[in-house]
Amino acid sequence: MLKYNLIKTYENSFRDNWTLPALSDYFKKETFTYGMLAEEISRVHVLFGCCKIRRGDKIAIIGRNNPRWCISYLATITYGAVVVPILQDFNSNDIQHIINHSEAVLLFAGDQYWDIIDPGEVKELRAVFSLTDFRCLFGRYFYNVEKIGSEINSEFRKKYPDGFSRNDIVYPDIANSEMVMINYTSGTTGFTKGVMISANNLMGNVQFGIDSDLFSAGDRSLSFLPLAHAFRCSLDFLYEIAVGVHVTLLGKIPSPKILVEALKSVKPKVIFMVPLIMEKMYKKQLLPSLEKNAVKLSLKLPVVSGFIYEKIKKELTNVFGGEFTQIIIGSAPLNPEVENFLYKIKFPFTVGYGMTECAPLISYSYFKEFIPGSCGRPIKYMEVRIESEDPENIAGEIQVKGENVMLGYYKDKDSTEKAFTEDG
Numbered sequence: 445m446l447k448y449n450l451i452k453t454y455e456n457s458f459r460d461n462w463t464l465p466a467l468s469d470y471f472k473k474e475t476f477t478y479g480m481l482a483e484e485i486s487r488v489h490v491l492f493g494c495c496k497i498r499r500g501d502k503i504a505i506i507g508r509n510n511p512r513w514c515i516s517y518l519a520t521i522t523y524g525a526v527v528v529p530i531l532q533d534f535n536s537n538d539i540q541h542i543i544n545h546s547e548a549v550l551l552f553a554g555d556q557y558w559d560i561i562d563p564g565e566v567k568e569l570r571a572v573f574s575l576t577d578f579r580c581l582f583g584r585y586f587y588n589v590e591k592i593g594s595e596i597n598s599e600f601r602k603k604y605p606d607g608f609s610r611n612d613i614v615y616p617d618i619a620n621s622e623m624v625m626i627n628y629t630s631g632t633t634g635f636t637k638g639v640m641i642s643a644n645n646l647m648g649n650v651q652f653g654i655d656s657d658l659f660s661a662g663d664r665s666l667s668f669l670p671l672a673h674a675f676r677c678s679l680d681f682l683y684e685i686a687v688g689v690h691v692t693l694l695g696k697i698p699s700p701k702i703l704v705e706a707l708k709s710v711k712p713k714v715i716f717m718v719p720l721i722m723e724k725m726y727k728k729q730l731l732p733s734l735e736k737n738a739v740k741l742s743l744k745l746p747v748v749s750g751f752i753y754e755k756i757k758k759e760l761t762n763v764f765g766g767e768f769t770q771i772i773i774g775s776a777p778l779n780p781e782v783e784n785f786l787y788k789i790k791f792p793f794t795v796g797y798g799m800t801e802c803a804p805l806i807s808y809s810y811f812k813e814f815i816p817g818s819c820g821r822p823i824k825y826m827e828v829r830i831e832s833e834d835p836e837n838i839a840g841e842i843q844v845k846g847e848n849v850m851l852g853y854y855k856d857k858d859s860t861e862k863a864f865t866e867d868g
Contacts, residue, residue: 503520664710
């Protein structure tokens with residue numbers, strides 16, 4: 445068990461970075477400082493009280509990346525409840541199944557996602573709140589929609605009669621051993637299962653970022669992929685908020701044009717990316733130039749090729765904002781052609797490896813130590829072995845152990861037992 449407590453890490457970050465910008469919506473031009481973020485979290489805690497939420501209750505979230513998605517997530521785990529982030533590309537049947545299987549009692553949803561859910565199919569939900577402005581979209585039984593809104597404001601004023609201050613940021617003692625998230629995945633391990641993630645699992649990922657010194661307080665980040673995915677959630681949101689980074693959220697699906705404009709505007713320090721986006725950039729930004737006959741001939745001349753590669757590297761660096769230290773790619777293997785070219789021009793990128801069951805990080809290497817075709821070294825707190833008759837020569841199963849490894853699959857004892865070896 446890690447010595448650093450996840451919830452206290454956020455408590456300290458909100459106090460220490462009170463005046464710094466925390467979350468921005470790129471398109472709405474809306475920004476929350478860390479002080480405003482902490483106040484909104486406390487307001488949601490009051491909402492939980494009005495809805496009779498207890499520690500350990502499940503609260504689901506589905507919607508585009510925006511500040512209120514992040515506030516809902518942080519409010520849930522700092523209250524002692526369990527967050528259930530749902531990927532946006534699940535269909536309505538899957539969404540309803542996840543809400544029911546997880547036993548979620550509240551839902552925070554983008555308005556368009558609530559429109560495709562049948563209230564009659566999610567009977568345990570007490571209320572649904574909008575990720576646009578936290579208004580109540582639906583209340584069941586004694587949860588009157590209008591009453592909830594006025595009650596929250598009244599209770600918040602009663603709790604903080606002199607206004608909310610940094611001294612009011614006090615969260616309950618939540619041990620790292622406690623489950624704080626159920627993340628449903630249909631990834632590399634088969635059909636959709638609820639992965640039970642502890643505070644310790646998330647802290648292992650956050651601590652990796654802290655130990656690697658990827659960001660410092662006041663640095664800028666652009667988060668442009670769904671935060672319900674483990675890779676983006678841990679490294680593109682949770683770690684950054686823990687150290688005082690200004691996270692700008694790009695809520696739309698990032699076309700190359702929109703992404704390039706946002707990167708140039710935000711100028712992030714580190715960029716987390718999936719291979720598909722890098723491969724699209726390569727095809728659209730680089731290949732047209734590389735396929736010109738004059739360039740092809742020039743690249744065959746050693747003296748000239750070095751100059752051309754340096755120019756391409758500089759142009760590609762500017763495309764990604766010009767001020768980043770490295771790009772970290774995860775979620776899938778990178779196309780070898782793209783990987784080898786980026787390595788040849790000495791572009792600052794690296795490829796890591798992880799899975800939802802490890803929240804997600806397993807291995808990573810700093811870009812200067814990256815070897816093409818690899819996915820880094822096992823990170824601190826994690827052990828990796830290859831189960832094979834001859835691990836050096838015969839491919840086998842990757843087995844991992846350590847602080848980031850899940851508690852198991854929710855309400856699925858058989859799958860949990862199959863996922864672990866006798867020695868853990």
